[in-house]
Amino acid sequence: TCSGTPICEAPFPAVDEASRNTVVGISNVDLSWDIVPGQIGCQVQVLRALGTPPYQRQSFTSLGENFDSFSLNTNLFIPGVTHAWRVRCGCSSSPIVAGPFSSWITFVVPSGITLSSFPNPTKGSSTVSFSLETKDRATLEVYDLNGRVLELLFSGDVDSSTPYQFDFDGTDLSQGVYIYRLTTTKEVVNEKFIITN
Numbered sequence: 001t002c003s004g005t006p007i008c009e010a011p012f013p014a015v016d017e018a019s020r021n022t023v024v025g026i027s028n029v030d031l032s033w034d035i036v037p038g039q040i041g042c043q044v045q046v047l048r049a050l051g052t053p054p055y056q057r058q059s060f061t062s063l064g065e066n067f068d069s070f071s072l073n074t075n076l077f078i079p080g081v082t083h084a085w086r087v088r089c090g091c092s093s094s095p096i097v098a099g100p101f102s103s104w105i106t107f108v109v110p111s112g113i114t115l116s117s118f119p120n121p122t123k124g125s126s127t128v129s130f131s132l133e134t135k136d137r138a139t140l141e142v143y144d145l146n147g148r149v150l151e152l153l154f155s156g157d158v159d160s161s162t163p164y165q166f167d168f169d170g171t172d173l174s175q176g177v178y179i180y181r182l183t184t185t186k187e188v189v190n191e192k193f194i195i196t197n
Helices: none
Strands: 021-024 028-032 039-049 052-063 070-071 082-093 096-097 105-108 113-118 125-132 135-145 149-158 164-169 175-182 187-194
Touching: 021 105, 113 175, 113 187, 125 135, 125 175, 125 187, 135 164, 149 164, 149 175
Parallel strands: none
Antiparallel strands: 021 028, 028 070, 039 052, 039 082, 082 096, 082 105, 113 125, 125 164, 135 149, 135 175, 175 187
């Protein structure tokens, strides 16, 4: 090997656990770590939760002595659910000489949507409120548990971080559980509410 270049042999060192960092932004999840001296590439494994375990595991490999970060689109992840990632780096791909994987680091991609109603339970009349983190189109509807649309409260463009409020008069409905459903171009969020006598 050239002077100053580490010899590639097992066991290859692990990534410094303390150097790993996760930054969750609006459009990307940025993963980073310190370069391991002598590395020619690293492998990132991501566990994407499918609501609840079992998780969906994906591996991403990149060659490059200066490979110390990886960026993933937030659209890959279910909002509000725990996901995880880990990394290992190596000095040879044939044969594979790589360090052990780091421990898993968990992260959550926020939904960016708030949806709530008050009072809940209600005698029939209630106010439903929502806001979105980013500008989008949205529809707010009232459903019964059989999936029937009872009323359309809103449909249109929504500004980011602006609270929207709508009154719903359900005094003619029988007591039971109903759903406020907010649909955007990215996701659907439900809020259950109860009508009592």
